[in-house]
Amino acid sequence: MKMIPRWGLVSALFLVVILWTVGAAVTVSAQEPVPDLENEVLRISKSLYCPVCTGVPLDVCETQACVQWRALIREKLEAGQGEEQIRQYFIAQYGERVLGAPPPEGFNLSAYILPVLVLLGGGAVLFWTTRGWLRQPPPQGALSTVPQVPPEYAERIAQELEARE
């Protein structure tokens, strides 16, 4: 019996260590670097994709074309253009495929809507089916009422049953 609080202590300690680590980690990252030109270029590049290197974000792509695109972003930033202006320039030049997520309009909307429809539709089907199940009388042999057993006792019953086998 004496060991019980100790186990609780270990488990609480485990939680604290993880939370402490998480806390330390996010505090470190809260100290953002000073946004200089180079980091601005990378930040904007992160959500842009060149048409050739499919799937590789511009900030990490090392092809010659992507190096030139980043240089272009740098020039435009130096010329005083904002992020949105720069993004619009690339969209106008190369089309919507420079964006990592298609703008949610027209046919593109279906990309966003289908998963939601599946979840909602599936949820509705699930709801109506299970409601139907609930309404019907239980089949013969099945228990209709279940005694309410607190988990500790349930665990104890399981353990004692097992001990008897």
Next chain:
Amino acid sequence: MANPQIAEVGNLALVLGLAASVYVVFAAVFSQIKRRNEFFLSARNGVWLIAGLATLAVVILEWALITHQFRFEYVASHVSRDQPLFYTITALWGGQQGSLLFWVWLLSLFGAIVLLQHPGESDPLIPWVIAFLAFTSAFFFSLLVFVSSPFTLLAQAPADGIGLNPLLQDPGMIIHPVTQYLGYVGFAVPFAFAFAALVTGKLGYDWIRTTRRWALFAWLFLSLGLLFGMRWAYVELGWGGYWGWDPVENAALIPWLTGTAYLHSVMIQEKRGMLKVWNLVLILLTFLLTILGTFITRSGVIQSVHAFGVSSMGPFFLAYIAAVLVVTVYFIYVRLDKLKEENRLDSMLSREATFLLNNLILLGAAVATLWGTVFPLISEVIVGKQITVAAPFFNQVNGPIFLALVLLMGVCTLIGWRRASPRHLVRNFMSPAAVAVVTMVVLMLIGVRDPYGLIALVAAAFVLTTILLEFYRGTRARMRMYKENAAIAQAQLVNKNRRRYGGYIVHLGVILAVIGIVGSTFFQTSAQQNLAPGQTVELGPYLVQFDRLTVTREPNAQVIGADLVVFENGRQIDTMRPLKAYYPAADQMTTEVAVRTTMRDDLYVILAGWNDDGSATLKVIINPLVLWLWVGFGVFILGTIITMLPDPREAKALERVRAEKAWVGA
């Protein structure tokens, strides 16, 4: 024997493999329709023949790779003389033809293992299992025979080969495909049993009980495949991350999601005799998604950084998938009367109900990922517009779905089977909710403002507490009853109920991984700077000083590195050396990042470029909490293995069932 003859033997093995597979399908089916047992025996022998022929083909290709037979087109494109032997041997699965051969080889071995597990002739499912597996190997053999053979010869042997893609010359990338394929191919076995159960109408628990370990095995290896793939991307691609929502990554994730749904919902069929049709649908989906995954990975149909070649395999795959889909759905329809639910749901507030919700969300995530993966193709075909569907899209759409899944994992643990009482539910909720609130307050106090990161971490704290409480309660019950000490009670708790507590350990691993993912996704910081020798770049608590560029030569590559000294709070803590390697044979440059890992964060440095004046461009990234992702995977794998261990309770239950059967039979 000269090269051409050996290549002929290889091709002959493939053709005979195809013929044997077709024969086994017909012999096994015929034996059942005409009740001719000798044909079943012949089909069983055929399974061994298929395994032998596939093995022969693998041995020949390995011989050609190891001894540098450059007249073999496959060898010339995947091996070079200066390539280390390890990568030469593993080039077997480095290219399309070789990896398809590897697929059918694994499948043929699994078929043989199934026969070893079921040595008798009485199991009515086995003939149909064999027939289905042989049908699938016939499909893969026909790809190798008719579309792309690994034994195609060049008119003349080149002096040296091109070599394995340098990006793939990494231990992680060598293990990744093997684990991925073991997972992919592994799901063929549970599906074959499900198919056999459908055809024979023996839709009881047998097929599920027989294939529980196969399904867990396949799922474990799909998880390992994801792990090694992520690890490779993290250290080798130099993107600062481990997951890019690339089509090939998605192709590995989607069957894992439906497989996870299946592993949960079969529990309801086992315990309550419910969801029979649904389980068949899930295993069908999972199997077909592994085939689709193989296709996406190996055909390059969806342009991707991983796909190294385009070929004409599309119609073959489409035909196979359509055939399996139509036949299986037909049999499900025919057998609907035998698939009635034996029980009803007792309450919406029950673990069964949360499992249904879990299935819905996992399937939603699978659909969202699949839809996003193929959407560029659909958009181009339907509206003729080229678009990119990449990380920003998937994070937006899948993020909330995965958050819901994580939360459900905690809620599910709190709700008992059949019917939970609201009063106990509220009581069970109290401690986890309290921990969640404290976490939120602490995180806000230390300055966390990102709403998504905050919500995700609070959810993780909630779920983590529910899992720990579950262990705590179980241990306490044992300590009271058996007077065991905490350590023994804890060990026995898991040992006596491996499936349940193994499952909780898996959940614990998932939560630790989630903490790692949230940390590195929402709290990553980075800086890029061009540095002359002696100059420094500062990020967070770290100060990175660039000393000099150094050039070294390796047998097949030229390596340039940046010597760095790392300081934390003014004190020198480490040295680092990020690299770039140039492979002349492939005319390709690869990145080797330098990573310094602690429990708190990874300092991740990429050598982004260099100049003639000796200066270097460094990209420095702090990836918080990434270690917990890998630790989480380790815990996850341990938990999965525990659930697969022989369970004393299971053995007793099985004995009882056998005794009952014998009694009824007598």
